[in-house]
Amino acid sequence: MKGVCVWFTGLPCSGKTTTAERLTEYLAESGESVTLLDSDMIRPVLCPDLGFSREDRRSNVLRIAFVAREIVRHRGIVVVATVSPFDEDRKLVRSMFDPPCFVQVYITTPLEECERRDVKGHYAKARAGQLPMFTGISSPYEVPDDSELICDTETHSVTASALEIFQAVQYRRSESDVRTALPTLRAFV
Amino acid sequence: MKGVCVWFTGLPCSGKTTTAERLTEYLAESGESVTLLDSDMIRPVLCPDLGFSREDRRSNVLRIAFVAREIVRHRGIVVVATVSPFDEDRKLVRSMFDPPCFVQVYITTPLEECERRDVKGHYAKARAGQLPMFTGISSPYEVPDDSELICDTETHSVTASALEIFQAVQYRRSESDVRTALPTLRAFV
Numbered sequence: 001m002k003g004v005c006v007w008f009t010g011l012p013c014s015g016k017t018t019t020a021e022r023l024t025e026y027l028a029e030s031g032e033s034v035t036l037l038d039s040d041m042i043r044p045v046l047c048p049d050l051g052f053s054r055e056d057r058r059s060n061v062l063r064i065a066f067v068a069r070e071i072v073r074h075r076g077i078v079v080v081a082t083v084s085p086f087d088e089d090r091k092l093v094r095s096m097f098d099p100p101c102f103v104q105v106y107i108t109t110p111l112e113e114c115e116r117r118d119v120k121g122h123y124a125k126a127r128a129g130q131l132p133m134f135t136g137i138s139s140p141y142e143v144p145d146d147s148e149l150i151c152d153t154e155t156h157s158v159t160a161s162a163l164e165i166f167q168a169v170q171y172r173r174s175e176s177d178v179r180t181a182l183p184t185l186r187a188f189v
Numbered sequence: 190m191k192g193v194c195v196w197f198t199g200l201p202c203s204g205k206t207t208t209a210e211r212l213t214e215y216l217a218e219s220g221e222s223v224t225l226l227d228s229d230m231i232r233p234v235l236c237p238d239l240g241f242s243r244e245d246r247r248s249n250v251l252r253i254a255f256v257a258r259e260i261v262r263h264r265g266i267v268v269v270a271t272v273s274p275f276d277e278d279r280k281l282v283r284s285m286f287d288p289p290c291f292v293q294v295y296i297t298t299p300l301e302e303c304e305r306r307d308v309k310g311h312y313a314k315a316r317a318g319q320l321p322m323f324t325g326i327s328s329p330y331e332v333p334d335d336s337e338l339i340c341d342t343e344t345h346s347v348t349a350s351a352l353e354i355f356q357a358v359q360y361r362r363s364e365s366d367v368r369t370a371l372p373t374l375r376a377f378v
Binding site: 003033035045046048049050059062063066067070071073074075076 | 192222224234235237238239248251252255256259260262263264265267
């Protein structure tokens with residue numbers, strides 16, 4: 001049995017946390033050993049010193065990835081939800097894992113929809129110039145082109161998305177160590 | 190099978206890292222899933238912002254404990270080597286684990302011997318007033334009275350100590366979930 005890291009990336013308010021929480025629920029209910037590392041939850045513990053500059057964002061994802069890798073080494077499942085907007089950083093994270101153990105999930109929800117949701121009012125503040133490094137408005141989000149799964153929360157329910165990812169994790173988890181035997185996971189958008 | 194955290198505490202140069210490395214070797218050789226979190230190794234990754242003030246030392250052990258707890262949750266073995274000089278912080282760390290999953294090992298090597306070794310020249314610097322918060326000289330080390338194992342590197346070889354701890358870990362790992370059935374581990378000094 002393999003450890004698996006599911007790494008959610010996407011704009012703020014795109015639905016990463018909601019989907020990650022549902023996935024974590026499904027995994028826990030099925031008896032799996034699973035940890036959810038949500039960026040908002042983990043910042044006060046692991047990264048209270050880090051802000052949102054280019055360099056700090058890199059440090060943030062690397063610290064989370066360090067913990068995630070340890071969980072995977074011990075054959076656990078870890079679900080990470082963090083904006084992780086930069087392709088270079090995401091690729092660095094990916095390189096820390098054996099390919100069959102890493103599943104990047106890109107939540108495609110478009111900026112307009114994320115901004116409409118604006119759960120914490122951050123988009124409004126960013127538009128007003130009060131958040132100088134807010135992803136999507138005052139800081140870039142680089143769309144990934146290497147995600148194992150692509151998930152659109154506008155056209156798919158949280159349940160449908162979480163179930164699809166759940167199945168992908170189960171598949172990866174039960175795979176043998178022969179990497180070449182692993183097909184690329186099907187995107188479901 | 191239970192996850193286990195072995196938490197080494199002791200003065201700088203007391204032999205924590207040496208014993209922890211040997212223990213990790215034995216565990217890995219026996220096919221166990223094991224991670225070594227040595228404070229010196231982990232600081233640049235998880236705690237580059239932290240110094241050696243009272244508050245920073247607490248944050249340092251709590252970040253390490255956070256990672257350790259995740260490993261234990263996933264039934265792995267984690268070996269931690271860090272000075273962790275304050276009783277209050279050690280008790281906080283201990284409270285983060287189920288009692289059968291936590292083994293604190295106190296390395297008793299006395300200050301005179303640690304200072305004689307002075308592998309990195311830190312004791313000399315501290316004596317010269319150049320390290321204002323160095324444990325044992327310019328910052329206190331509170332001797333624990335609640336360690337599961339006590340290990341004196343002056344009177345016992347690294348091999349003997351590591352083997353004793355190894356056996357304790359194997360015992361804890363294979364124990365059932367009935368906590369009351371767990372005897373206190375024997376100290377071997």
